[in-house]
Amino acid sequence: MALLEIKNLHVALDDGTPIVKGVDLAVDTNEKHAIMGPNGSGKSTLSYALMGHPSYEITEGEILLDGQEISGLGADERAQKGLFLAFQYPHAIPGVTVTSFLRSAINAKRKAANGGEDDPIAVKEFRTEMLAAMEHLKVPRELAQRYLNDGFSGGEKKRVEILQMAMLKPRIAILDETDSGLDIDALKVVANGVNELVGPEMGALVITHYQRILNYITPDHVHVFVDGRIVASGGAELAQQLEAEGYEAFIPAGVGGEGA
Amino acid sequence: MSATENDVVKEIRSEYQYGFSNPDEAKDYFFKSGRGLSHEVVEAIAEHKNEPEWMRAFRHKALDYFYARPLPAWGGNVGEIDFDNIFYYIKPTENQVDKWEDLPSEILDTWDKLGIPEAEKKYLAGVGAQYESEVVYHKLQEDLEKKGVIFLDMDSALREHEDIVKQYMGTIIPSNDNKFSALNSAVWSGGSFIYVPPGVRIEMPLQAYFRINAENMGQFERTLIIVDEDAYVHYVEGCTAPIYSSDSLHSAVVEIIVKPRGRCRYTTIQNWSNNVYNLVTKRAVAYEGATMEWVDGNLGSKLTMKYPAIWLMGDHAHGEVLSIAFAGKGQHQDAGGKVVHVGKNTSSVITSKSISKDGGRAGYRGLLEVAKGATGSKSKVVCDALILDDESRSDTYPYIKVDENDVDLGHEATVSKIGEEQLFYLMSRGLSESEASAMIVSGFVEPITKELPLEYAVEMNRLIQLQMEGSVG
Numbered sequence: 060m061a062l063l064e065i066k067n068l069h070v071a072l073d074d075g076t077p078i079v080k081g082v083d084l085a086v087d088t089n090e091k092h093a094i095m096g097p098n099g100s101g102k103s104t105l106s107y108a109l110m111g112h113p114s115y116e117i118t119e120g121e122i123l124l125d126g127q128e129i130s131g132l133g134a135d136e137r138a139q140k141g142l143f144l145a146f147q148y149p150h151a152i153p154g155v156t157v158t159s160f161l162r163s164a165i166n167a168k169r170k171a172a173n174g175g176e177d178d179p180i181a182v183k184e185f186r187t188e189m190l191a192a193m194e195h196l197k198v199p200r201e202l203a204q205r206y207l208n209d210g211f212s213g214g215e216k217k218r219v220e221i222l223q224m225a226m227l228k229p230r231i232a233i234l235d236e237t238d239s240g241l242d243i244d245a246l247k248v249v250a251n252g253v254n255e256l257v258g259p260e261m262g263a264l265v266i267t268h269y270q271r272i273l274n275y276i277t278p279d280h281v282h283v284f285v286d287g288r289i290v291a292s293g294g295a296e297l298a299q300q301l302e303a304e305g306y307e308a309f310i311p312a313g314v315g316g317e318g319a
Numbered sequence: 320m321s322a323t324e325n326d327v328v329k330e331i332r333s334e335y336q337y338g339f340s341n342p343d344e345a346k347d348y349f350f351k352s353g354r355g356l357s358h359e360v361v362e363a364i365a366e367h368k369n370e371p372e373w374m375r376a377f378r379h380k381a382l383d384y385f386y387a388r389p390l391p392a393w394g395g396n397v398g399e400i401d402f403d404n405i406f407y408y409i410k411p412t413e414n415q416v417d418k419w420e421d422l423p424s425e426i427l428d429t430w431d432k433l434g435i436p437e438a439e440k441k442y443l444a445g446v447g448a449q450y451e452s453e454v455v456y457h458k459l460q461e462d463l464e465k466k467g468v469i470f471l472d473m474d475s476a477l478r479e480h481e482d483i484v485k486q487y488m489g490t491i492i493p494s495n496d497n498k499f500s501a502l503n504s505a506v507w508s509g510g511s512f513i514y515v516p517p518g519v520r521i522e523m524p525l526q527a528y529f530r531i532n533a534e535n536m537g538q539f540e541r542t543l544i545i546v547d548e549d550a551y552v553h554y555v556e557g558c559t560a561p562i563y564s565s566d567s568l569h570s571a572v573v574e575i576i577v578k579p580r581g582r583c584r585y586t587t588i589q590n591w592s593n594n595v596y597n598l599v600t601k602r603a604v605a606y607e608g609a610t611m612e613w614v615d616g617n618l619g620s621k622l623t624m625k626y627p628a629i630w631l632m633g634d635h636a637h638g639e640v641l642s643i644a645f646a647g648k649g650q651h652q653d654a655g656g657k658v659v660h661v662g663k664n665t666s667s668v669i670t671s672k673s674i675s676k677d678g679g680r681a682g683y684r685g686l687l688e689v690a691k692g693a694t695g696s697k698s699k700v701v702c703d704a705l706i707l708d709d710e711s712r713s714d715t716y717p718y719i720k721v722d723e724n725d726v727d728l729g730h731e732a733t734v735s736k737i738g739e740e741q742l743f744y745l746m747s748r749g750l751s752e753s754e755a756s757a758m759i760v761s762g763f764v765e766p767i768t769k770e771l772p773l774e775y776a777v778e779m780n781r782l783i784q785l786q787m788e789g790s791v792g
Contacts, residue, residue, distance in 0.1 A: 110747050113739065138749035150744040154762025160748075163758060167749040206762065223748065 060126055061085035062262060063142075063231045069119035070101075070108040070287075077118070078104040080287035086231060090262045091253070093273055093298060096284030097306045102266045103147060105284075106235040110144040111137050124231070139171035143229030145220040147236040151208040157219060158203045161189060161226055168227060192225045197248050214245035221252035232256070233264045238272035250275030270302040283309045355403040358382060361505050364408045368474060368508075371481060381494035381504030388498040394653045394684065395622040400596055405568055407506040407539070467516040470525055473541050476512030483514060488543055491574035492602050500600040503539050503572040510540035510571065515550040515581075524553040524586070524772055542573040546581040546609075553584040555772060567621075568596050575603035575611065579633060582610040588775055590782065591620035593649060599625045607633030607662065614770050616643045616779065617654050618786075626684060628657035631665035631693075638667040641767045646679030646711070647786060655684040655702075655716075660726075664695040671702040672764050675711035676786070682714035687721075687728065694725040704734045705763050707756065757787040 063086040070079035078101040086092050096102045108115040109122060111134035122130045129137055152160065162185055169178045193200060198218045208216050217237055224232050237249050253276050257263050265276060273281075273295070281297040282289045283306070290309050291297065301309075361382050365375040390397050463470055469480060477484050494504030515521060546552055569591065577583045583603065591597050597620040603611040613627035629638035640656030652675075658667040673681035683702040704713035715732050737759050745755035761768070761780050768776040 110743075112743050133752070134743055134746040135749055135751050135755075138747055144747050146744060146747075150738075150741045152741065152745070152759060152762050154765030155758055160758070163754070164745075164748040164750060167751070167754060171749065227748065 061087040062125060063087075063264075064123040064126075065109070065120070066123070067120035068105075068108070068117065068122065070104055071116050071118045072104075073114055073116070078115075078287055079108060081120070082287075082289055084264075084282065084289065086262045086264050088230065088259055088262045089257065090280065091257050091276060091278045092262070092264045092280045092282065093276075093278035094264065094266045094282045094284045094289075095270070095298065095301055096266075096268070098268060100284050101287040102268075102284055103235055104287075106144055106233045106264075106266055109233055110134055110142060135167070136171075138227075138229075139168055141230030143224055143227060143232045145217075145224060145232065145234040145237045147239060149208045149216045149220055151206070151210075153206050153209045155207050156204050157207050157222075158189065160207045161185075161223065164223070164227060189226065192222055196222055196225060196252055198222050213240040214242060217241055217245055218248055221249050225252060225256060229261060231262050231264065233266065235266050236268060237265070238267055238269065246272060247275060270298050273298045285310050354406055356382070356385075356405070356407055356502075356506070360407055364506060364508070367408070368477075370477065373485060374477065377489065377494065378505050378507075381501045382506075384495040385498060385501035385505055388495070388501060390498060391624075394624045395651045397596065397598070397622065397624075400568060402568075408508055463521070466519045466521075468519060468521065469512065469514040471512050473510040473512050473543065474508065476543070480512070480514070483545070484512065484543065487545060487574070487576060488541075489574075491576065491604055492572050492600050497600060499570045499598045500572050503541060503570050503600070507539045507541035507572065510542040510573075511544070511554070511556070512542070513544040513546075513552060513554060515546045515552045517547040517578075518549045519547075520551040521553070524555045526555045538569050540571045542571070544573075544575045544583060544585070546575070546577045546583045548578045549580045550578075551582045553586065555586045555775070556589075567594050569598070569620075570596075571599045571601075573599070573601040575601075577603060577605045577609040577611050579607040579609060581606075582612075584612040584614065585627075586614040586771060586775070588616040588618075588771070588779065589620075590618040591623075593619060593621055595620045597623040597625065599623075601625065601627040602630070603628070603638075604630045604632050605636040605638055608635045609633060610637045610639075612639040612641070613656065614641045614767065615654070615656075616767070616771075617652050618645045618782065619647075620650060620652075622651045622653070624653045626655045626657050626686070628659070628686075629667065630659045630661060631667065631696075632661050634662040634664055636662050636665045638665075640667075640669045640671075641770055642669075642671045642683075643764050643767050644671075644673040644681045644683075645783070645786065646673070646675045646681035648677040648679060650679045652679070652681040653684055654682070657686040658688070658698060659686075660689040660693040660696040660698065660723075663693060665693060666697040668698070669700045669702075670766060671700075672705070672767055673702070673713055674705045674707065674760055674763065675713055676707040678708075678710040678712075680712040680714070682716065683732075684714075684716040684718075686718045687730075688719075689721045689723050689726050689728075691722040693723050696723065696725075697727040699729045699731075701731045703732070703763070705760065706734065706736050707760075753787045754784075757784040760787065 065082055065084040068079055068082040069077060071077045082105060094102060104115055108117060111132060117130045121128055124140055124142065129140065165185065166179045169180060170176065193203065196218060202215060202219060208219065220237065238246055241249065250272060253263050265272065265278065277295055278298065281293055281295060283291040283301065285306065358379060361378045365378055471479065489504065492500050494501050513525065544554060575583055575585065601613065605611040611629045615625065615627050617623045617625060627640050631638050638658050642654050642656055644652035644654040646652040652673065655671055656669045658669060669685055671683040673683060675681040681704065685700060687698055687700060689696050700717060702715055706713050713734055717730055737756055741759060742752060742755050745758060746752060750758065760783050768779050771779060
């Protein structure tokens with residue numbers, strides 16, 4: 060049994076509009092999966108629904124983490140169980156430094172792991188870990204004392220998303236179009252982060268519109284996502300095929316790629 | 320005094336014999352005026368304190384002003400205050416409750432959650448004013464005395480430094496300034512008095528907290544601070560723990576004089592229990608090259624109306640007002656600041672942050688005035704409101720009056736809500752909804768909390784956390 064199992068997942072908006080229409084997918088540790096799809100295919104909705112965004116309703120199907128159904132849990136509880144979402148557009152939290160945010164997030168996870176009792180990380184240990192991770196991911200030191208995502212460039216935001224991933228040590232990381240709007244250096248930082256963290260402790264699900272990031276993250280599995288469904292799955296070569304031929308070949312007759 | 324008044328005073332004073340809370344502590348006598356307000360009550364207070372004739376006259380005249388003035392028709396709803404049902408003077412040993420059991424349980428709970436030390440709790444409750452930092456306090460007092468600094472409660476100051484008190488009291492906020500300053504002038508008791516001689520810089524913040532045995536938690540406290548030329552003081556008052564007052568009206572007056580090139584910072588964090596009307600007049604004058612800074616945090620209370628003011632009288636004087644207001648259920652915070660530019664090349668900054676939650680109402684009310692001749696003046700007003708739910712409300716009333724052309728004024732106002740997306744982002748990192756909201760609110764007020772002494776900033780953030788959990792009444 061894979062760590063994350065998605066079975067016949069259907070997701071609808073608040074108003075009932077169906078977006079994700081029956082997805083089956085299994086992601087295990089030590090695996091890199093890529094979901095590729097055109098704009099409007101429902102990729103981001105899938106990632107939000109997996110993480111537990113309150114605006115998306117799961118109308119059918121299951122999400123199992125370690126065999127346990129998690130679709131009834133809030134985003135906080137899913138995160139505490141090891142799910143992580145790197146956002147396409149990370150939100151700014153003015154007045155809260157990256158350092159203080161990271162420490163609170165780590166402590167929230169530790170508290171959950173400790174049966175709901177506070178178990179804060181020692182200041183020195185936290186500092187050492189953070190500085191090492193920043194150094195490793197080439198995140199400029201000065202970002203640590205800036206307010207989270209407040210006035211950050213696109214590249215800075217994505218680097219800090221990866222820094223969070225490295226510090227929070229999730230078991231399954233979902234990256235939602237983390238590559239969009241990145242220059243080549245930032246793209247490499249993101250890709251290296253994913254490559255290094257995927258291993259016996261973590262698996263990753265990379266959601267993207269473009270093949271570009273897959274030049275740096277070689278996926279074990281590629282899934283083509285069109286109109287709320289996975290329409291084809293294969294190895295890394297499938298990404299190459301998509302790049303060469305476009306999505307048209309994968310769009311079933313009568314379904315518009317921009318629809319829904 | 321007429322015979323009738325005499326009789327009344329005698330009658331009031333005859334309550335003494337029943338008033339001892341504990342006969343074993345007879346030396347801790349207390350005195351309580353009857354409910355309601357009258358010239359007899361005012362006379363009894365002055366008599367009891369054995370005040371000089373000019374202060375007695377000051378009080379009586381103020382009471383006439385109080386009677387003559389109508390209630391303010393703006394701000395919050397003060398019409399429900401029952402002036403006849405209030406004790407206007409209670410000796411502090413009896414000001415608060417005698418026993419722990421008499422304190423409302425939500426107050427005790429909050430103190431526990433804030434981790435307030437036992438001794439501080441007792442201090443806050445007015446139960447035996449012994450505080451463990453007595454040694455620190457005495458050391459501080461000695462150092463200050465050597466430098467010529469006077470730091471006393473106002474009643475002692477009137478006894479020991481009558482000339483200075485007489486010279487300045489009521490000069491910045493005349494007793495007829497408004498209905499509540501008139502009330503305070505008539506029945507004031509307690510508060511702080513500080514005089515800092517020329518050139519003396521007090522690096523450690525002076526805290527009312529250290530000033531044990533003083534009447535600083537009174538309902539009608541009166542504070543007077545004089546910072547002489549080139550001197551500096553930072554005065555800190557209050558605490559983030561809720562202050563329990565069994566009486567429902569708190570009306571203080573704070574007057575500050577900052578002489579040329581002096582600097583004064585006055586930090587207040589107050590968290591009144593939800594039954595209190597908190598109607599305070601605070602005003603400072605800053606002379607040439609002087610700096611005045613108000614840092615004012617308002618939590619709790621039923622209604623707070625407070626607009627710390629600065630009159631920039633001298634050229635190149637500078638003023639700052641930093642204000643935080645947090646309005647929860649059933650609360651109305653009408654806070655802000657006033658700056659009047661009179662001197663040339665004067666500058667000011669007003670920063671206001673208000674938060675409203677659970678149907679609370681928080682507002683910014685500010686006045687910025689530039690007098691004719693105040694050329695080269697600069698001012699910036701920033702007011703930001705954060706509304707946490709659909710039932711809550713925020714108002715902004717920025718009054719601006721400018722009689723000079725050569726000025727540079729800026730005003731920015733924002734109103735925001737905690738967005739679902741922001742919450743989801745933080746929750747996706749493992750924070751609970753209340754932790755996530757508290758983090759957003761703490762970040763919102765950070766520009767002000769970073770100006771607070773560390774222990775206050777920490778308490779402030781803890782209190783916000785408790786407020787977000789909904790566990791504070």
